[in-house]
Amino acid sequence: MNSTPGQESESLVSVRNLYRYFNVSGGWLDQISISKGKMVRKVEMVKALNGINLEIEKGEALCLVGESGCGKTTVGRTVMGLLSPTRGSVHYRESRIDTLDRKGMLPFRRKMQMIFQNHHASLNPRKTVAKTLLEPIRFHQPELSLPEQRDKVASIMESVGVDAGWGARFPHEFSGGQRQRISIARALIVDPEFIVADEPISALDVSIQAQVLNLLMEAREERGLTYLFVTHDLSVVEHFGSRVAVMYLGRVCEVGQVGEVFSEPRHPYTQALLSAIPKVGGEKRRHVKLKGEVPTPIDLPSGCIFHSRCPHAREICSKEAPELVSAGEWTDVACHGVRENWF
Amino acid sequence: MSSDTLEISGSFRKRLLDSPVYYSFVRNPTAMASAAVLASFILSSALAPWLAPFDPWDQTQFDIMDSEIPPAGSDGADGRFLLGTDAMGRDMLSTILYGTGISIVIGVFATILQAAIGVTVGLAAGYFGGRLDSFLMRIADIQLSFTTLMVAIIILAVFQTTVGPRFHEDFAVMIIILVIGVAEWPQYARTVRACVLGEKKKEYVDAARVIGLGPTRILYRHILPNTFSPLLVISTVQVANAIITEAALSFLGLGMPVTKPSLGALIRNGFEFIFSGAWWITAFPAVVLVVLILSINLLGDWLRDVLNPRLYEK
Numbered sequence: 001m002n003s004t005p006g007q008e009s010e011s012l013v014s015v016r017n018l019y020r021y022f023n024v025s026g027g028w029l030d031q032i033s034i035s036k037g038k039m040v041r042k043v044e045m046v047k048a049l050n051g052i053n054l055e056i057e058k059g060e061a062l063c064l065v066g067e068s069g070c071g072k073t074t075v076g077r078t079v080m081g082l083l084s085p086t087r088g089s090v091h092y093r094e095s096r097i098d099t100l101d102r103k104g105m106l107p108f109r110r111k112m113q114m115i116f117q118n119h120h121a122s123l124n125p126r127k128t129v130a131k132t133l134l135e136p137i138r139f140h141q142p143e144l145s146l147p148e149q150r151d152k153v154a155s156i157m158e159s160v161g162v163d164a165g166w167g168a169r170f171p172h173e174f175s176g177g178q179r180q181r182i183s184i185a186r187a188l189i190v191d192p193e194f195i196v197a198d199e200p201i202s203a204l205d206v207s208i209q210a211q212v213l214n215l216l217m218e219a220r221e222e223r224g225l226t227y228l229f230v231t232h233d234l235s236v237v238e239h240f241g242s243r244v245a246v247m248y249l250g251r252v253c254e255v256g257q258v259g260e261v262f263s264e265p266r267h268p269y270t271q272a273l274l275s276a277i278p279k280v281g282g283e284k285r286r287h288v289k290l291k292g293e294v295p296t297p298i299d300l301p302s303g304c305i306f307h308s309r310c311p312h313a314r315e316i317c318s319k320e321a322p323e324l325v326s327a328g329e330w331t332d333v334a335c336h337g338v339r340e341n342w343f
Numbered sequence: 344m345s346s347d348t349l350e351i352s353g354s355f356r357k358r359l360l361d362s363p364v365y366y367s368f369v370r371n372p373t374a375m376a377s378a379a380v381l382a383s384f385i386l387s388s389a390l391a392p393w394l395a396p397f398d399p400w401d402q403t404q405f406d407i408m409d410s411e412i413p414p415a416g417s418d419g420a421d422g423r424f425l426l427g428t429d430a431m432g433r434d435m436l437s438t439i440l441y442g443t444g445i446s447i448v449i450g451v452f453a454t455i456l457q458a459a460i461g462v463t464v465g466l467a468a469g470y471f472g473g474r475l476d477s478f479l480m481r482i483a484d485i486q487l488s489f490t491t492l493m494v495a496i497i498i499l500a501v502f503q504t505t506v507g508p509r510f511h512e513d514f515a516v517m518i519i520i521l522v523i524g525v526a527e528w529p530q531y532a533r534t535v536r537a538c539v540l541g542e543k544k545k546e547y548v549d550a551a552r553v554i555g556l557g558p559t560r561i562l563y564r565h566i567l568p569n570t571f572s573p574l575l576v577i578s579t580v581q582v583a584n585a586i587i588t589e590a591a592l593s594f595l596g597l598g599m600p601v602t603k604p605s606l607g608a609l610i611r612n613g614f615e616f617i618f619s620g621a622w623w624i625t626a627f628p629a630v631v632l633v634v635l636i637l638s639i640n641l642l643g644d645w646l647r648d649v650l651n652p653r654l655y656e657k
Contacts, residue, residue: 027477082549102557109555122546126568130351136554154349168350186550 018088020049061227066247113187119179123171130167177208256331374645377638388444395437450586456524461531469539483529538570572650579643
């Protein structure tokens with residue numbers, strides 16, 4: 001990888017050659033069908049992730065972008081251990097965590113937390129906010145006395161901008177933005193180093209999005225957090241991220257520093273994606289139109305996953321899958337055309 | 344900012360008074376009336392040893408000479424027996440008070456047993472899914488394919504003939520609770536499983552997993568409280584059903600013994616005398632049973648309407 005040249009930076013989380021398939025053909029009775037007088041058992045898999053490699057360095061905010069269904073959320077959930085990988089591995093500071101059981105994972109649970117997209121569902125409706133926030137401390141720091149635990153909850157509530165006097169209220173008594181702040185407080189309360197934020201602002205009103213985003217950025221500065229930020233909002237990436245990884249059909253097409261990727265996108269898919277950002281004034285980007293639809297992840301295209309829609313595709317693209325190779329100063333791109341300079 | 348400002352949970356009383364359940368209750372005369380009727384039944388049967396003029400379980404307190412005395416207001420009534428007496432000379436009022444208590448105890452505890460088995464099975468089946476789910480739900484299907492009454496009749500008939508009538512008298516309540524409890528658990532298991540399937544996909548469950556909580560804690564502390572509404576509703580139905588099942592068993596002679604009669608046993612007790620004119624022996628316990636079941640069902644009906652989220656969560 002060619003991320004920050006000149007200095008040996010420490011990678012906090014690394015995802016290596018990650019595959020994740022989902023069985024969509026139901027139980028084994030549903031898989032049996034009869035064709036041409038013979039019983040056939042057919043297992044259909046959605047290939048959500050197809051060899052993802054990511055290095056997340058300490059202190060950075062790596063944004064994961066891509067259209068719906070490209071597997072960005074699956075990456076986040078696999079990193080957090082909510083899903084187990086079909087193949088490949090997840091490492092945290094060089095210790096492999098995807099094969100650990102629940103007990104073995106506990107020391108890492110304090111280091112890694114997650115913020116969810118849906119603020120309606122991410123807080124238990126039957127627990128008061130204070131109870132929701134107390135639970136992680138009670139579980140991870142049972143040595144703290146009750147007043148210490150309460151102090152911690154009160155201070156974390158204040159730090160995310162929710163009045164600590166509202167602790168006895170239930171989630172439905174708060175607004176969407178407040179609920180998302182409480183979700184953030186729940187993630188921060190165990191003092192994590194790394195947070196997976198799964199589209200944390202996409203379910204909020206635009207007026208609230210900026211506030212919550214700023215809260216996340218402040219938390220990053222104050223606590224030295226590292227983020228894996230899953231989003232489909234490119235303007236958020238520009239504002240928030242230090243690096244960005246563009247995903248298409250379960251593969252990373254391009255990963256690099258936000259400024260470089262945005263000013264000089266190299267992968268044809270990234271070019272098309274960025275050309276779709278609406279711009280007010282200024283010079284217009286040439287709009288790249290892609291032909292066709294995203295292929296089904298059950299039946300992936302051979303070779304380069306993007307070749308069926310790529311305007312620059314050549315014969316090699318349908319035969320060989322390109323690997324991520326260094327293309328710019330701070331960017332890696334997975335494309336035969338970029339490597340061999342066709343366009 | 345200090346810990347003094349942090350309240351962890353509000354006062355229960357305030358939450359109750361603010362809840363939609365309370366709001367609807369005080370505005371629904373049917374619900375209030377059935378609750379009042381039910382409460383008076385529960386209270387009077389709980390206080391039966393003090394309220395009842397006689398102790399129907401003490402054979403020295405009644406005399407065969409007092410048998411079949413009609414209720415107050417009819418010819419030949421006796422002032423001591425407000426609702427008349429049965430064929431053994433027992434005061435009907437006292438027997439009904441004690442019998443209602445037995446019926447309610449059986450109904451409630453059989454339902455608690457059903458819930459204990461059903462909730463555990465349903466939580467496990469819904470949360471872990473896969474083969475465990477298929478296995479547990481097929482057992483539930485098999486259990487449901489035998490009607491409760493059939494299971495109960497077989498078990499009770501075998502039990503009565505093997506252990507003898509004396510032993511049966513002492514343990515009848517427990518055995519009936521056990522039989523009805525075991526026969527009806529799939530109702531709970533299915534309801535809970537369906538709720539768990541909906542709840543486990545929500546992100547608060549993922550959040551609990553990310554904290555590192557174990558499955559037992561997630562199931563009982565996070566998911567179970569979110570399934571309480573439907574559980575509460577089927578519980579009312581199940582209590583009423585258990586009482587009726589017990590009455591039916593007693594009517595068939597397989598339930599409570601004549602010496603400690605429940606409502607069903609009382610109805611059966613007087614059944615043979617209906618055509619000889621002693622209608623009160625059957626009629627009074629039957630009316631009590633009907634009113635008791637009706638009030639429970641009306642309460643359950645109201646509760647189902649209130650707890651239906653589509654009615655107010657829009």
